[in-house]
Amino acid sequence: MGFIDKTRARSILFACHQNADPDALCSAYVVSKVLNRINPRLRISIGAPGGASKISKGIIEEIPIRLDDMQHLEKMDLFVLFDTNTIQQLGELGKRILETGKQIAIIDHHAASPTMKEVAQLRIVSEKSRSTCELVYNLIEKDRISLSRKEALCLFMGMAYDTRHFAIASAESFRVAAKLVEAGVDPEKVMRTLSMPLERSERVARLKTAQRTRIMDFKGWIIVFSRVSSHQASSARGLLSLGADVAVVGGESDSSLRASIRASNDFLDRTGIHLGRDLAQPLGEAIGGAGGGHRGAAGINGGKNLERFFTECKKILAKKLNQ
Numbered sequence: 001m002g003f004i005d006k007t008r009a010r011s012i013l014f015a016c017h018q019n020a021d022p023d024a025l026c027s028a029y030v031v032s033k034v035l036n037r038i039n040p041r042l043r044i045s046i047g048a049p050g051g052a053s054k055i056s057k058g059i060i061e062e063i064p065i066r067l068d069d070m071q072h073l074e075k076m077d078l079f080v081l082f083d084t085n086t087i088q089q090l091g092e093l094g095k096r097i098l099e100t101g102k103q104i105a106i107i108d109h110h111a112a113s114p115t116m117k118e119v120a121q122l123r124i125v126s127e128k129s130r131s132t133c134e135l136v137y138n139l140i141e142k143d144r145i146s147l148s149r150k151e152a153l154c155l156f157m158g159m160a161y162d163t164r165h166f167a168i169a170s171a172e173s174f175r176v177a178a179k180l181v182e183a184g185v186d187p188e189k190v191m192r193t194l195s196m197p198l199e200r201s202e203r204v205a206r207l208k209t210a211q212r213t214r215i216m217d218f219k220g221w222i223i224v225f226s227r228v229s230s231h232q233a234s235s236a237r238g239l240l241s242l243g244a245d246v247a248v249v250g251g252e253s254d255s256s257l258r259a260s261i262r263a264s265n266d267f268l269d270r271t272g273i274h275l276g277r278d279l280a281q282p283l284g285e286a287i288g289g290a291g292g293g294h295r296g297a298a299g300i301n302g303g304k305n306l307e308r309f310f311t312e313c314k315k316i317l318a319k320k321l322n323q
């Protein structure tokens, strides 16, 4: 945790990515609490550009977590981005942060994006961690800092959310989760809090996506392309559960393009393709936006033309599968 001291910053904004999920929000919250215990003079505020996700809003109320309105960025000495691997994931806030010319740090578990190396002077990135909360736990443990029950609960929620209730957890995730349970977390209660039924708008988006699907066969893999103006990530997951090997769902909102790509474990294991690095990143560049993400879940922001996006996506996928 000593990295903040080295920056000599006093006023710090911890920024989550847009539509902040429990992993982004909880990791930022816990680091802010811990740092403030070590150095009470630090003024740390937490920002969720464009508002937090629905599930995060429940956590914000329960803990409670205070969010900053982010009106006065010029007063900040340092910005720390949580669970965020491209500046575009912050939307408008990203541009405003860059304009201040102040120091930027990231704490993240996504594949490091080359653009971030130029933007952030300080990077704590571990792709091995299945969530930013897991990574944060490791940092805290290394410094022998003890956690309150509430902080342990927050880290557990972020971990459970990002690992889909530990379905994609690693041995290390389970070790950390066990430590958090020892610190007082009730895992059963957390799971209930996190398994809220899908919102109506999300279910409608998934159904529309299924209706608009274009199905293609690439070397025997079922690849589907579809469009919807919101809930692209959830809709792509929905298409996988319907039977797709790879689901690419894009949509245009506020004159900019957003897309999510998901793939089945079978596809990932047998092709060795990393969606974030091999597909989303070059795709983002090709359409004049930015892309990145995990092996099995990636996203692209920016660019305009959805048809061109799909064409580029097919090109890159075909090339990868022909290798």
Ligand SMILES: [Mn+2]
Binding pocket: 023, 024, 083, 109, 130, 131, 132, 162
């Ligand atoms: Mn995460």
